[in-house]
Amino acid sequence: MKLAKFAAIALAAATAVAGAQPIRWVPLADHFTATGPRQLVTVGAGAGRFHRLRIEGERGRPLLRSMFVRFADGSSQDIRLDRVLRPGESVVYELDGGARQIAQIVVKTQPDSKSAYSIMAEK
Numbered sequence: 001m002k003l004a005k006f007a008a009i010a011l012a013a014a015t016a017v018a019g020a021q022p023i024r025w026v027p028l029a030d031h032f033t034a035t036g037p038r039q040l041v042t043v044g045a046g047a048g049r050f051h052r053l054r055i056e057g058e059r060g061r062p063l064l065r066s067m068f069v070r071f072a073d074g075s076s077q078d079i080r081l082d083r084v085l086r087p088g089e090s091v092v093y094e095l096d097g098g099a100r101q102i103a104q105i106v107v108k109t110q111p112d113s114k115s116a117y118s119i120m121a122e123k
Contacts, residue, residue, distance in 0.1 A: 023122055024122065024123040025054060025120040025121070025122055025123075026047065026048070026050070026120060026121050026122075026123055027118065027119075027120050028041055028043055028047070028053075028102075028105065028119045028120060028121050029041045029105070029107075029117075029118055029119040030118050031058050031059070031116045031117075031118055032107070032116060032117055032118065032119070033113060033115070033116045034062050034063075034064075034109035034110065034111055034112050034113075034115050034116070034117070035111060035112075035113050036109075036111055037108060037109065037110075037111055038106055038107065038108055038109070039106070039107045039109065040104060040105075040106055041104060041105040041106075041107065041119060042103075042104050043102040043103060043104055043105065043121075044103065045072040045101045045103065047101070047102065047121075048101070048123055049099035049100055049101055049123070050095060050099060050100060050101075050102060050121035050122055050123060051094070051095060051098065051099050051122050051123075052092050052093060052094050052095060052121070052122040053067070053069070053079075053092070053093050053095065053105075053119060053120070053121050053122075054090050054091070054092045054093075054119070054120045054121075054122070055067070055081070055085070055090060055091055055093075055107075055117055055118070055119050056085065056088070056089070056090035056117060056118050056119075056120070057084075057085030057086050057087050057088065057089045057090070057115075057116075057117055058087060058116040058117055058118050059087060059114070059115060059116040060087075060112060060114040060115030060116065061084045061085070061086060061112075061115055062084065062085055062109055062110075062112060062115035062116065062117045063083075063084050063109060063110035063112065063115075064081040064082075064083060064084075064085060064107065064108075064109055064117065065080075065081060065082060065108040065109060065110070066078060066079060066080050066081050066082070066107075066108045067079040067081060067093070067105055067106070067107050067108075067119075068105065068106040068108075069095065069102060069104075069105050070102070070103045070104050070105070070106075071100050071101060071102060071103060072100075072101035072102070072103050073100075073101070075097075077095060077096050079093050085117060102121065105119065107119070
């Protein structure tokens with residue numbers, strides 16, 4: 001009886017996962033090198049609406065200070081990072097107010113020509 005109940009729960013969970021929408025990450029900045037203290041990423045309203053941002057280390061150990069996100073409606077969100085990302089390591093940040101159109105992102109970093117990062121957004 002316990003095995004049958006477990007199998008039914010597992011089947012229900014698998015069905016729920018199979019029916020879920022896949023997370024779609026859209027690249028906004030690919031392998032940006034932190035050559036200066038600030039990098040500007042222009043996105044534009046045509047890219048769509050996004051719920052979250054993911055920043056990922058690509059090369060070296062970029063020291064990321066903050067991200068300033070300006071939305072298409074003129075509002076903004078300042079995200080404190082203050083962290084080093086190793087290659088393959090990433091962090092995800094929720095955007096305030098749900099799905100939003102992003103106009104641009106300003107990333108503040110410690111200059112390092114040997115380090116790179118990428119930014120993706122979830123649709």
